[in-house]
Amino acid sequence: MLHDAHFHLCGDDLRNEWNKHHMQGIVNADCPSEYAYLKQTLRHTKGVRISAGIHPWKANQVSWEEMIPIMEEVSFIGEIGLDNVWCDVDMQQQKEVFERSLDYAASVQMPVILHLKGMEQEALSYIRRYKNTYLVHWYSCLDYIQDYRELGCYFTIGPSVGRDEAVNQVALQIPLDHLMLESDGLDALSWCENRSVSAEEYTVFLNRSITQIARIKHCEETHVKDTLNHTFQQFLLARMDP
Template sequence: MYSDAHFHLSERMKKILETNPLSGIISCTTPKECIEAKAFLSKHSSYTISCGIHPWKCDTITWKEMLPFLEKAQIIGEIGMDNVWCKKDLDIQKTIFEKQLQFAMQHKKPVVLHTKGMEKEILECIRLYPNTYHVHWYSCMEYIEEYRDLDCYFSIGPFPSVDKSVQKVCQLVPCDRLLIESDGIDAISWALHRNIQDDEYLSSLYTIAKQIGDIKKKTAEEILEITYHNLQRFLTQKTL
């Protein structure tokens, strides 16, 4: 059973998913993306939408324009802060992040976190907003235990073998809190430093499962099964 706990819906991903149906979360970062994902979902019901103002868009997408979509979404995210891949003002990032954390907690919606470079600050923030959290593609050698002890889910991106911090996540986080994600077909190409073909999408998810399994002393098939069920549990989680 394949699952993809976090990806963005490009035209290419739509085509790939038409022929490789699986279970997954489509991450939408703008109203336009939410509308497109909803149209896709009308024909492909095995996916769930997550929606949130991404830290990279904290000063271009307004709370007002996103609010109707946050209200409809089952999952809030990816939201967070980032001081590595974007140079947006951190005060603006934090304000919009906390506003969304508060909204998610009040409306009992689980949250997907983007933590790049801001792992410590985000950990401090989420302690203030008890909820069910899914830490997307965590890549930091520190604070893994602290997030784990808050019962967070962790999605493992492409590929554990090329990132020591992702390996450390696999080692420290129990199997029942692990998920598999591609972050979209382009992210797989990015991780491999080459353009991959559409038909390499599923085999890439398999490779992630295999590499998690090597660390957890399980087969790729067992990891695919476990992560699939973990995703279903995350999706039906009733938050506090």
């Protein structure tokens, strides 16, 4: 078994890969049309769940009213967060959407997938106010790793592990029982690799992350793979066992 705790589908067909590798995962929907597409695509697929939420990049495009019926249907809220590096969406608007989403997720005890870029310190004060289960996706900041760890957050290791010192530090500092794998989807892999990555290569990168984590932690790859899979199962249970 392999898992991919955070990814986007973007029209890619990964069903062959999922079947071949007994994949489990959480795929992200950030607007109603993407959610409808994912539901249709996944209707015969076991093991892939959907997370839904208003992405910080879309805080000024997607309304709460159109997303709330979807958030009520799924089991995970995300990715949501704050980003002052990769988008120029008004920060006040981002904060309002983020806080409303955190408040909703905590009220129904639905685990949250976080996207944080440049706002890692400020986001901590929000997370402290809303007690819940959190997964920080592709964390790439050298600071505050221990602050998030002390709050019990899970982390997914981005595919840049081995090449990005901040991601390496997450792999080093966070114990395996709070670490999971993510691809962030083929578009993100292509961005990371600076070339077009095909569906057939999808699991190569998840396995490469396992190799890198094993190297950083000085552990056997099989131990890393088994433990990360177990962590993913524990994270799924957080929905049922708040």
